Amino acid sequence: MIKEIFVNTSDPRESRIAVKEDGQLVELHIEREERVVGSIYKGKVDNVLPGMDAAFLEIGLDRNAFLYAGDIVAADDDSGDNRGGGRGRSSRPVTAIKDLVKRGQEVLVQVVKGPRGTKGSRVSTRISLPGRYLVFMPDENSVGVSRKIDDPKERDRLKRIVENLRKPAVAEGRGNYGLIVRTEAEDKTERELKQDLEFLEQTWAQIKAKAAVTPAPNLVYQDLSLLFRILRDTFGADVDRLVLDSADDYRKAHELLDFFGPTLKDRVQLYDGEKPLFEQFGIEQDIEKLLKRRVWLKSGGYLIIDQ
Numbered sequence: 001m002i003k004e005i006f007v008n009t010s011d012p013r014e015s016r017i018a019v020k021e022d023g024q025l026v027e028l029h030i031e032r033e034e035r036v037v038g039s040i041y042k043g044k045v046d047n048v049l050p051g052m053d054a055a056f057l058e059i060g061l062d063r064n065a066f067l068y069a070g071d072i073v074a075a076d077d078d079s080g081d082n083r084g085g086g087r088g089r090s091s092r093p094v095t096a097i098k099d100l101v102k103r104g105q106e107v108l109v110q111v112v113k114g115p116r117g118t119k120g121s122r123v124s125t126r127i128s129l130p131g132r133y134l135v136f137m138p139d140e141n142s143v144g145v146s147r148k149i150d151d152p153k154e155r156d157r158l159k160r161i162v163e164n165l166r167k168p169a170v171a172e173g174r175g176n177y178g179l180i181v182r183t184e185a186e187d188k189t190e191r192e193l194k195q196d197l198e199f200l201e202q203t204w205a206q207i208k209a210k211a212a213v214t215p216a217p218n219l220v221y222q223d224l225s226l227l228f229r230i231l232r233d234t235f236g237a238d239v240d241r242l243v244l245d246s247a248d249d250y251r252k253a254h255e256l257l258d259f260f261g262p263t264l265k266d267r268v269q270l271y272d273g274e275k276p277l278f279e280q281f282g283i284e285q286d287i288e289k290l291l292k293r294r295v296w297l298k299s300g301g302y303l304i305i306d307q
Helices: 152-171 190-213 226-233 247-260 262-267 283-291
Strands: 003-008 015-021 024-031 040-049 054-058 065-068 106-113 122-124 134-137 143-145 178-181 218-221 241-244 268-270 294-296 302-304
Touching: 003 226, 015 226, 015 283, 024 226, 024 283, 040 065, 040 190, 065 106, 134 190, 143 152, 152 178, 152 190, 190 218, 190 247, 226 247, 241 247, 241 262, 247 262, 247 268, 262 268
Parallel strands: 003 241, 065 122, 143 178, 241 268
Antiparallel strands: 003 015, 015 024, 040 054, 040 106, 040 218, 054 065, 106 122, 134 178, 294 302
């Protein structure tokens, strides 16, 4: 199977990424506005609501963010059990919101759900930073392995490697943290995992340093661009080529691959043809077909989609 990724960022108002397998469009990613989910803010508690067991925070956006008590890491909560890396709630009893935050208090939070309608973003103090092979969780104290890696020997190997990689941080006084081994880490070497961890440690150190000098409410760390996320999560050895239409993004891709996959850099191509990238490779036509009311099936039948 031939797998290709096409990155269209020539329009500053919109980023589009298409994934093709054997010439067929199988994925389409579009980002038209600044991404909020995953970004980290230094917020200030505006209102505490004991009845809802939650608080509203000013984080620098148009609407206040919502912080549920179960999404707050308590000062003595360091067991690392069933936390979900900032995306879920602990199974332990939840401390009352009035005992966790006070009005005017500054809190470092990460957006876990973007604003919708009249509602502001939902945030959590359980911060997580995903890399290519690992998820870094500064407020955790455990190592987990993706359930999609089902070989017991491989799971043990990966967990052993990651546990050993954590030890220097504790010994050198850089703090303790939790890690989740992602599915993409299967069969990867210790060197590759170490490189990913060093990148995440460096990112977290930069976030802490900026948070220390940034007044609240304010953005401290903006989640990665669509291009970065595709490079991190989709661009691997199974991809034959990655084609970009922006010289700036072509340069960025090479810089990012120094961390995520130096051996993949020769598969990155810069398109400079006269026709727009998506038109040249038939992607615009594929998108038009997707948006039509009548969608044809391989069997010869079709579906009519009204909404």
